[in-house]
Amino acid sequence: MSATHVNSHPAREKAVVFNATAPRLSIRNYSLAYATSNGPVKALNNINLEIAPGETHGLVGESGSGKSSMAWSIMRYLPSNAIEKHGAIRLAGQELLEMSPRQMIDIRGQRISMVFQDPSTSLNPTMRIGEQISEVLMAHRGLTKAEARAEAEAALARTGITRPKEMLDRYPHEASGGEKQRVVIATAFACEPELIIFDEPTTALDILTARQILDLFNRLREETHVSALYISHDLGLVSRIADKVSVLHHGDLVEHGPVNEVFNNPQDSYTKRLISAVPHPDRWLGVAKPETSAPLLSLDKVSVRYSPLTFKEKVLKAKPDEDQIFWGAKDVSLSVRPGELLGIVGESGSGKSTIAKALTGLNDFTGAVKFGDISVKGRKEISRDYRRKVQIVFQHPDASLNPRQTIGTILSRPLHLYDVVPAAEIKNRVRELLELVRLPAEYADRLPHQLSGGEKQRVAIARAFAAEPELVICDEVTAALDVSVQASVTELLVNLQKDTGTACIFITHDLNLIRQIAHRIAVMQHGRLVDLFDREDAQAEDRNPYTRALLDAVPVQVSLGVYETEQNDE
Amino acid sequence: MTIGYLFRRLLSILLVLVIVTFAVFAITAVLPGNAAIMILGEYATPDAVAALEKQLHLDLPWYMQYLSWVSGVIHGDFGMSLRLSLPVSDVVGEAFVNSAVLAGTALVLVTIIAIPLGAIAAVSRGKVMDLLLAVFSYMGSALPEFVTATLLLVVFAAPKTGVFPAGGFTAPWVSIPDFLAHVVLPAVTLGLVLMAHISRQVRSEMSEVLSSDFIRAARLKGLNEKRVIWRHALPNSLAPAVAVISLDIGYLLGGIIVVEEIFAWPGLGRLLIYALENRDLPVIQAVTLLLATVYALSNFLSDVIIAILDPRVRYA
Structure with a gap:
């Protein structure tokens, strides 16, 4: 690993005595806790971690594992209630814990920089992109405004932005998600730092964009020999880009080593469980394929229009100008068989949730929906009977469960509404429902905020099944959950399907997950259905190019199969 | 836009x-x-x-x-004043200019004091400075104009020890020092409530902005705190403050009636009271219409300013 390139700035050479043999970052016996009104809460426990020059080190863990705390500790950006018990954090041999705030300002952005999860919130909305990059160059490299601007343009060009000069004068909201993340990356690389911390940099991006950002990172890493700490919950992704990996669990570093060793031959039981929870397309979890091909639900040219009717159309009844209309979904025709699980995949804005909303009467639509012998041609025609038979589970249980109602009340509402059981039976039924989603009966008296994310999603699922539906639409129900929780929620859904024979539409952006459970997969793009195929045909030659691109963009490199038995632990 | x-x-x-x-x-x-x-x-x-x-x-x-x-x-003809036997447009025009001078001074005073105060309170959140500013704001908004005016008169315009005149008016184009001496007390009285209002608004907006991701990102880019606060945080907190200021113009117009009467300031407020007492209908009509126009225009102006401050706001 050559360090000469990294150290090419005169301003930096005075400040840093660079030692090419020492690790770029070395963390020794580091412990961190947060003071709370209930006493100190442990966040990190005796962490030892080393990153060599040019190495990309993956840090994986689920929410609450302390991986973000790790980043804040290195950046010396801890809240005032942080207690650092002992340990050392050294950057190229220099102790960061002993740095004054003034010295840290010089290190941040210059020697260690950060790339954040969501580029749309990490850029200042009222400042032009050019200024947000050049201010770093002015602060750390003492460039003049004009020099910094020229340098910012060059930095943007290196990240593959096609018209860097124009981008400088734009505001963040005038750039796409991928462009914004390129801007953040350009800023992070601007002063040619020794270490970059990536905090879930692709989580907020679409599949294809995420893939491009990863490719960009790989290229820049080759060019600059920067060291990187890559924080992620996505093991598949880390396995693809990291050289070494550390696994965090409740503040303890349970396993670390070269990425292939850890993923192929994990030693720690938590690592094993984490790896086995990662969806893999070749491991089938779903129920048996339905025998009948007669549809339960069929959509015929269903369209949802988002742009309002114009004056001309409303009053003059003029024919609309097709180019001016924004369609949330356009001419979608598909069907779901009884007991089947149909997956709908697509990037954000592809119309997959729009279809879910149309089918549950939350969006108006045109076209025809046939459900059994019920035929519906618009939102107003949706009957109570239909509503009962078609239920929906949303992505965020926090938003879909009323925070002021107990779980018991929440679950009893559909029972009352559709007269599923006599009033006297409701209490018992609520208990059965909780049992069905494997939650203790006492939960009936609790409020949503007293439950974990996974438990809340189970309640939302129980509520959908309370009405004894024939079709349940799951709209990204696992997207907000941790990997291991995601696996158990998916398993629960499949079991419920097995027991009740309910058909399911499962909307997701996770292609590996959907290939584990869906009989057929529909692919949507820009509001249109572009592909629909049996799961066995996913790799077929005649797949739509877009489907192919999506499938290729997803990493499936975690070695799997050996630990399936562990999967049921919780 | x-x-x-x-x-x-x-x-x-x-x-x-x-x-x-x-x-x-x-x-x-x-x-x-x-x-x-x-x-x-x-x-x-x-x-x-x-x-x-x-x-x-x-x-x-x-x-x-x-x-x-x-x-x-x-056609600009509001009729003749029934009492003053002068064209209404002349009477109201002169009073309007005088009031505008007073309200403008108050508004400038409020803006240059309240916005930094709010920012400082947000930055020192939970500390002594924040508490002091909170007490000041609550007092400011709790006391009506006639009370603050009286207090200010007692303290700063007492017959022997007073530093400012107790009332009256000199136009700034006649004598600027004289104008300033006369304008201080009424402008402060008028501005106190608004200052409290606006500094609280800026504080709460700024606190929210300070905890946002892009402020954290700015700090982690290694920018110094001065730049983070004044270049990154403050501009993002101003748009809502401008919205409040424009709503407060209505309050200001109401306050002017009281304050001008107390400090004998020959503006629209005094004129309106005189006209009401004397049932000078054409004057009442003209003044009311004028105040409504000012209010409508200032709301429009604030929307324009908000669009300039926040590039995401696009009216179409």
Whole structure:
């Protein structure tokens, strides 16, 4: 690993005595806790971690594992209630814990920089992109405004932005998600730092964009020999880009080593469980394929229009100008068989949730929906009977469960509404429902905020099944959950399907997950259905190019199969 | 911001003003109790009443009265003041300029003091400075103008020890030091409530901005705190403050009536009170219409400023 390139700035050479043999970052016996009104809460426990020059080190863990705390500790950006018990954090041999705030300002952005999860919130909305990059160059490299601007343009060009000069004068909201993340990356690389911390940099991006950002990172890493700490919950992704990996669990570093060793031959039981929870397309979890091909639900040219009717159309009844209309979904025709699980995949804005909303009467639509012998041609025609038979589970249980109602009340509402059981039976039924989603009966008296994310999603699922539906639409129900929780929620859904024979539409952006459970997969793009195929045909030659691109963009490199038995632990 | 948007906004302001002319006219001219009798008193002879009615065009049907008044207004002719025997436009024009000078001074004072105060309070959140500023703001908004005015008069304009004159007016184009001496107390009285309001608004907005991701990102880019606060945080906190200021213009216009009376400031407020006491209808109508216009225009102006401050705001 050559360090000469990294150290090419005169301003930096005075400040840093660079030692090419020492690790770029070395963390020794580091412990961190947060003071709370209930006493100190442990966040990190005796962490030892080393990153060599040019190495990309993956840090994986689920929410609450302390991986973000790790980043804040290195950046010396801890809240005032942080207690650092002992340990050392050294950057190229220099102790960061002993740095004054003034010295840290010089290190941040210059020697260690950060790339954040969501580029749309990490850029200042009222400042032009050019200024947000050049201010770093002015602060750390003492460039003049004009020099910094020229340098910012060059930095943007290196990240593959096609018209860097124009981008400088734009505001963040005038750039796409991928462009914004390129801007953040350009800023992070601007002063040619020794270490970059990536905090879930692709989580907020679409599949294809995420893939491009990863490719960009790989290229820049080759060019600059920067060291990187890559924080992620996505093991598949880390396995693809990291050289070494550390696994965090409740503040303890349970396993670390070269990425292939850890993923192929994990030693720690938590690592094993984490790896086995990662969806893999070749491991089938779903129920048996339905025998009948007669549809339960069929959509015929269903369209949802988002742009309002114009004056001309409303009053003059003029024919609309097709180019001016924004369609949330356009001419979608598909069907779901009884007991089947149909997956709908697509990037954000592809119309997959729009279809879910149309089918549950939350969006108006045109076209025809046939459900059994019920035929519906618009939102107003949706009957109570239909509503009962078609239920929906949303992505965020926090938003879909009323925070002021107990779980018991929440679950009893559909029972009352559709007269599923006599009033006297409701209490018992609520208990059965909780049992069905494997939650203790006492939960009936609790409020949503007293439950974990996974438990809340189970309640939302129980509520959908309370009405004894024939079709349940799951709209990204696992997207907000941790990997291991995601696996158990998916398993629960499949079991419920097995027991009740309910058909399911499962909307997701996770292609590996959907290939584990869906009989057929529909692919949507820009509001249109572009592909629909049996799961066995996913790799077929005649797949739509877009489907192919999506499938290729997803990493499936975690070695799997050996630990399936562990999967049921919780 | 499109030209179409500006045009539609101006059109809607016009509509508001038309409705205001109706309201003003209805209240002062059509409600029970003939204006001529109100002016002359209940012992007036019928002849005198009839003569005055003719002079005021009260003998015409109401819509004719309205149309003749409105067409006068459009031509800048608000009629003659019944008491001062001067054209209303002259009387109101001079008072308007005086009031604008006072309100403008108060507004500038509020803006340059309240916005930094709010920012400082947000930065020192939970510390002594924040607490002091909170106490100041609550006092400011709890005390009505006539109380603060009296207090200020007692402290700063007492006959022997006072530093400022207790009332009166000198135009800034006559003598600037003299004008400043006269304007301080009324402007402070007028601005105190607004300062409290606006500094609280900036504080809460700024606190929220300070905990946002992009501020964290700015700090982690290694920018110094000064730049983070004044370049990154403050501009993002201003747009809501401007919205509040524009709503507060209405409050300011109300406050001006009280404050001008207390400090003997010859502006619209004093004129309005004089006109009300003397039932000088044309003056009342003109002043009310003018205040409504100022309010509508300042709201429009604030929307324009917000669009300039926040590039994401796009009116179409």
